[in-house]
Amino acid sequence: MGEQKLFFEDVNVGDEAPSLSHTLTRTDLVKYAGASGDFNPMHHDEVAAQAAGQPSVFGHGMFSMGFLGSALTDYVGVGNLTRYQVRFARQTWPDEVLSTKVVVTAKREEDGRKLVDLAVTLSNADGEDKVVGEATAALPSKT
Amino acid sequence: MVSEGAASDEELLKGIIGKPTGKARVVIERGAVQHFADALFSTSPIYHNPGAAREAGFADIPAPPTWAFAMEFSGGFAEMQPTDGPSGANPLGAAIGPLVAKGGLILHGEQEFIYHRPVVVGDVLVSEGSIVDAYQKESKGRTMTFIIQETKWSDDKTGEPVVTSRFNLIHRA
Numbered sequence: 001m002g003e004q005k006l007f008f009e010d011v012n013v014g015d016e017a018p019s020l021s022h023t024l025t026r027t028d029l030v031k032y033a034g035a036s037g038d039f040n041p042m043h044h045d046e047v048a049a050q051a052a053g054q055p056s057v058f059g060h061g062m063f064s065m066g067f068l069g070s071a072l073t074d075y076v077g078v079g080n081l082t083r084y085q086v087r088f089a090r091q092t093w094p095d096e097v098l099s100t101k102v103v104v105t106a107k108r109e110e111d112g113r114k115l116v117d118l119a120v121t122l123s124n125a126d127g128e129d130k131v132v133g134e135a136t137a138a139l140p141s142k143t
Numbered sequence: 144m145v146s147e148g149a150a151s152d153e154e155l156l157k158g159i160i161g162k163p164t165g166k167a168r169v170v171i172e173r174g175a176v177q178h179f180a181d182a183l184f185s186t187s188p189i190y191h192n193p194g195a196a197r198e199a200g201f202a203d204i205p206a207p208p209t210w211a212f213a214m215e216f217s218g219g220f221a222e223m224q225p226t227d228g229p230s231g232a233n234p235l236g237a238a239i240g241p242l243v244a245k246g247g248l249i250l251h252g253e254q255e256f257i258y259h260r261p262v263v264v265g266d267v268l269v270s271e272g273s274i275v276d277a278y279q280k281e282s283k284g285r286t287m288t289f290i291i292q293e294t295k296w297s298d299d300k301t302g303e304p305v306v307t308s309r310f311n312l313i314h315r316a
Contacts (some may be wrong), residue, residue: 022184035175035182037216061251066183066209078189078261079205085255085309 006077008107008114008139017075017102017118022067024059024096032063059092064131068122071100076137082115086133097125105134113138152242156277156288159234164272164292166228168299170218171266176206183207196263203264211256211296211306215270225269234274235292235312242288242314252289253311259304267299275309288314 022028029043038060041048049057065086072081092098099122106117115136122131173193180190185207188195196204206214243249262268272294280287294308 020184028182032182035178036213038213062209062212062254063183065254066179066207069208070183070185073185073208074187078187078199079201081208081256081258083255083257084208085253087253088251 006075006139008116008141009143011104011107011116011139013104013106015104017071017100019100019102020067020071020074021097021099024092024094024098026057026094029057029059029063029094032060032066036060036062038062056094058094061088061131064088064092064098064122065133067098068100068102068120068131068133071102072118072120072135072137075102076116076118076135076139080137080139081135082113082138083136084120084133085135086120086131089129089132092122092124092130098122098130099125102135114141115139152286152288153279155238155241156279156290159238159274159277159290162234162274163229164233164235164274164294166225166272167215167219167270168223168225169214169268169270170220170223171206171210171214171262171264171268172218173204173264175214175217176204176210176264179210179213180207183209193264201261201263206262206264208256208258209254210262211258211308212254212310214262214268215294235290238274238277238288238290239312239314242316245316247314247316250313250315251310252313253309255309255311257307257309259306262296262305266305268296268305269299270294270296286316288316290314 033039033044043060046057101121103119104116105119108115115138118135120133120135123129189199275293276291278289290312292310296305
């Protein structure tokens with residue numbers, strides 16, 4: 001199916017996953033609200049968001065984590081994550097260009113499993129971090 | 144007044160540590176998982192095509208990793224909910240309610256998932272939640288309240304663990 005499989009042996013500390021970039025739109029937020037069931041008006045109702053003192057609607061933290069998760073599973077392979085943790089550092093705003101960064105920080109073996117640790121970041125075009133976290137994946141081995 | 148309020152907040156928070164937050168049962172459905180993957184620009188054929196998913200070794204289409212947070216709000220049909228859950232008010236609401244009444248902002252501070260196996264379409268999963276920590280910290284002259292809820296999801300048929308979710312809620316006064 002053209003899915004490229006990542007093997008433990010092919011990964012080196014410092015390797016980076018291909019980056020995903022996306023310009024956030026209000027439609028993205030409405031779509032995510034419907035798909036996730038999170039109808040907090042701060043994420044889709046401009047009138048309510050401004051009444052609450054926000055300049056506009058802003059993105060769901062879980063949208064950011066999810067988008068970063070897409071870059072992660074594209075790289076390590078769907079179903080291979082054993083852990084995924086993030087801290088929500090800043091709000092995301094419509095028209096911001098959000099880019100993922102996934103870097104291999106360690107390789108190790110534990111209980112017969114071949115694990116890679118990754119540092120993950122979602123940031124805007126000015127380099128402001130929106131979401132910062134880490135993940136671990138169990139990768140297939142060639143041996 | 145202020146110190147009295149802070150003391151009672153602390154008591155309230157200590158009192159909810161270890162308290163159960165409820166049980167749920169959800170069905171993992173293809174349509175819902177599909178919409179979720181699309182909303183996150185997850186373009187892998189494994190998320191969209193059952194044939195591609197099986198070829199990659201899954202029983203059916205797997206859910207994206209953060210579905211474990213959203214699935215509680217989708218596919219939890221009323222007639223299938225566990226009836227043996229804890230009675231009384233949810234301790235999360237009981238602790239957050241009085242803080243929100245005084246104003247301030249609720250923030251999703253951190254989120255963590257521990258995966259034991261992938262969640263796939265056709266799964267029926269059951270959850271048990273509890274408060275694992277609750278405390279306050281002063282930061283830049285503001286009181287920050289942290290409440291951490293852990294939800295353990297397991298396979299309804301086999302009882303095997305599937306995914307554990309840790310949700311870190313912050314109230315900034």
